[in-house]
Amino acid sequence: MPYDAAMRVVDVNFKAVLTGAYAALPYLKRSPGSLMFSTSSSSATYGMPQIAVYSATKHAVKGLTEALSVEWQRHGVRVADVLPGLIDTAILRETPNHSATPARTQLADGDVTASAPKRGPFRLMPASSVAEAAWAAYRHPTRLHWYVPDGIRWLDRMKALSPEFVRGRIRRALPRLTER
Secondary structure, eight states, X not given: OOHXXXXXXXXXXXXXXXXXXXXXXXXHHTSTTOEEEEEOOGGGTSOOTTOHHHHHHHHHHHXXXXXXXXXXXXXXXXXXXXXXOSEESHHHHHSOOTTOOTTXXXXXXXXXXXXXXXXXXXXXXXXXXXXXXXXXXXXOSSOOEEEESGGGXXXXXXXXXXXXXXHXXXXXXXXXXXXX
């Protein structure tokens, strides 16, 4: 990925979340039951091949969510995030693959969605599932991270015990992303 493109990803995926959070804080403090809800990614559970910078920014959003959930508690502001996996949206089909090696060609339009697993934590999910998670987060006052699909949650738990195990599962589940 070219440096300038990487910095745009950092600006949009992390700096914008940080800026928005701090801009919203005065309003959230004045609103009883407020929730600062951000979008991380399932790639924040384990860095994903072909989208390294994206994964890093989503790790940052997840870490920010965890830290602010403690810091902003004194203001009565809840903080949570959603960690969506493969979601059927235009961004999935239209984002260029800047991390591809010269030997690899970019996946063709629709190829990612067509080759997505049909079941398991890496399956393609409708965009409405993310909206449902956001609504559930507002109604559930203690949960910090919302995974879509919920099966991705086990990746975070397993990574704490064995990052090597999770890396192996990713390689087996998504072989096209790790081909040479």
